[in-house]
Amino acid sequence: MEIFGVPTQVLFGQLLIGLINGSFYALLSLGLAVIFGLLNIINFTHGAQYMMGAFVAYLLLNKLGIGYWWSLLIAPIIVGATGVIIERTMLQRLYKLDHLYGLLLTFGIALIIQGLFRNEYGSSGQPYRVPAELTGGTNLGFMFLPNYRAWVVVASLIVCLATWFVIERTKLGAYLRAATENPSLVQAFGINVPRMITLTYGFGVGLAALAGVMAAPIYQVSPQMGSDLIIVVFAVVVIGGMGSIMGSIVTGFGLGLIEGLTKVFYPEASNTVIFVIMAIVLLLRPAGLFGTQK
Amino acid sequence: MAAFFAIAPLFVYPVFLMKVMCFALFACAFNLLIGYVGLLSFGHAMFFGMAGYVSAHAAKVWGVTPELAILLGTFCSAVLGWVAGYLAIKRQGIYFAMITLALAQMVFFFALQAPFTGGEDGIQGVPRGNLFGIFDLSTAAGMYPVVLVIFLGGFLMIWRIVNSPFGQILKAIRENEPRALSLGYDTDRYKHVAFVLSATLAGLAGGTKALVFQLASLTDVHWSMSGEVVLMTLLGGLGTLFGPVVGAAVIVSMQNYLAQLGAWVTIVQGVIFVICVLAFRRGIVGEIANIIKKPL
Numbered sequence: 305m306e307i308f309g310v311p312t313q314v315l316f317g318q319l320l321i322g323l324i325n326g327s328f329y330a331l332l333s334l335g336l337a338v339i340f341g342l343l344n345i346i347n348f349t350h351g352a353q354y355m356m357g358a359f360v361a362y363l364l365l366n367k368l369g370i371g372y373w374w375s376l377l378i379a380p381i382i383v384g385a386t387g388v389i390i391e392r393t394m395l396q397r398l399y400k401l402d403h404l405y406g407l408l409l410t411f412g413i414a415l416i417i418q419g420l421f422r423n424e425y426g427s428s429g430q431p432y433r434v435p436a437e438l439t440g441g442t443n444l445g446f447m448f449l450p451n452y453r454a455w456v457v458v459a460s461l462i463v464c465l466a467t468w469f470v471i472e473r474t475k476l477g478a479y480l481r482a483a484t485e486n487p488s489l490v491q492a493f494g495i496n497v498p499r500m501i502t503l504t505y506g507f508g509v510g511l512a513a514l515a516g517v518m519a520a521p522i523y524q525v526s527p528q529m530g531s532d533l534i535i536v537v538f539a540v541v542v543i544g545g546m547g548s549i550m551g552s553i554v555t556g557f558g559l560g561l562i563e564g565l566t567k568v569f570y571p572e573a574s575n576t577v578i579f580v581i582m583a584i585v586l587l588l589r590p591a592g593l594f595g596t597q598k
Numbered sequence: 599m600a601a602f603f604a605i606a607p608l609f610v611y612p613v614f615l616m617k618v619m620c621f622a623l624f625a626c627a628f629n630l631l632i633g634y635v636g637l638l639s640f641g642h643a644m645f646f647g648m649a650g651y652v653s654a655h656a657a658k659v660w661g662v663t664p665e666l667a668i669l670l671g672t673f674c675s676a677v678l679g680w681v682a683g684y685l686a687i688k689r690q691g692i693y694f695a696m697i698t699l700a701l702a703q704m705v706f707f708f709a710l711q712a713p714f715t716g717g718e719d720g721i722q723g724v725p726r727g728n729l730f731g732i733f734d735l736s737t738a739a740g741m742y743p744v745v746l747v748i749f750l751g752g753f754l755m756i757w758r759i760v761n762s763p764f765g766q767i768l769k770a771i772r773e774n775e776p777r778a779l780s781l782g783y784d785t786d787r788y789k790h791v792a793f794v795l796s797a798t799l800a801g802l803a804g805g806t807k808a809l810v811f812q813l814a815s816l817t818d819v820h821w822s823m824s825g826e827v828v829l830m831t832l833l834g835g836l837g838t839l840f841g842p843v844v845g846a847a848v849i850v851s852m853q854n855y856l857a858q859l860g861a862w863v864t865i866v867q868g869v870i871f872v873i874c875v876l877a878f879r880r881g882i883v884g885e886i887a888n889i890i891k892k893p894l
Contacts, residue, residue: 404691408828412870415825415864416869422861423862535703538699538700539700542697546692586685586689590689
């Protein structure tokens, strides 16, 4: 069977890859959006923290024999804790300054982390096995669906929607959103805003690490895995509109799919299509698809 | 400074000095934007690198004279700067930085895939040719004065821009854009012109570098190059005239003399970044200027 001259197997295969990339775009841009919302800092370290998540999972397995499922919980906590330390010791000093300094500081931290991992593990990738429960796949008739990949898509959708729910629909989320509007007022109500900021940063970083753990069995675990991805995610964030949680989820998945489709119909453009879309969106809606112009 | 760079080749390896001058001009061009307009572009490597490709291609494949090759590269960056600036100045602050970064990544993939750039290998063995068809540039002694003139010319141009009425308006936009707007200045247009000027000068630096090293490669368009030029400017001193030159000299020397340390160079750069942002925001020249209470 063919659609527009492309075998369905190929088409759906690429769409699946697109959906998986989209899951990672969504998780990462969600983390960026959460951090940006409260700290007003573009977390350039995000790519490195995603990579750390994958490496922590790899180390847990190879040094301590702790498998994938526990890593899903432990790696984000460990990496999130390093995030808390970074926020407490460094980022905290910058809030009164121009936001650009936050970008530059996190960029510097990313260089340090990537350099350290490259020193230790070299540039080549380390393999990470798919957990035993999720090996194999299902034949859907029109395509073969590997179980692990299906799990990644479903899991990241759940995490994204849960995060959205907490921020937009619960009391805790209401505090967070109020604190982004007027921190001193919220503080006056007896809420510990600095601690909330610290924990938010830790949570955003944890999301990046979670994405890293989920990526480990699909891509190889290597020090560079985050550095080029992060720029695509920045483009996703610009397209979605920085302030919007929903925007980052929808554009993350959507752009992954578009990228997959481009790979089928015009492979030469698959690396640049997201940036082209970004340019078009900027021309038509400078604030992004879901953003509001300030 | 002119005297320093004129005498220096007697004591220091001239190719190294030419590299310093190319990066210093690049950093000065970048600083024109962040230091005087307050716009952090995180994609300046696209102008530096693309100009390098165009100059190298013109010199090698079309066989044009070096001055024409460099001019073509510079012109190409100016056009690219016009387009990128048009898209990027619609947003401010961090958004601006991210947009320039993403656009630069697009240019990177273009450079990776376009037929004339040589992909992973880049354009190698670019002939330096004869300046105006007469002066032989193949030796370091021949090339050095050309690079010196280009560098000083670019530097003087930036000095002139910064100290002109146009430069004053740029500084007003940096300090308080709504107020500049309310005074009747079309701030977007001023920012756009500044962006194009900065891109053009970055292109001039990139085209010159391609001829000096007879090589145009992916390293120069990669986003880590954009990060490096930010570091040079930050270390030297944002918004100072001489800061970027000093910063470029320090970073290039560091890369040259610490090269055998491998990945440690990245770590050291990261540490410098962190220290500069946390404790040393004025940079080397900025601190000196602050001590002697004179703008440098």
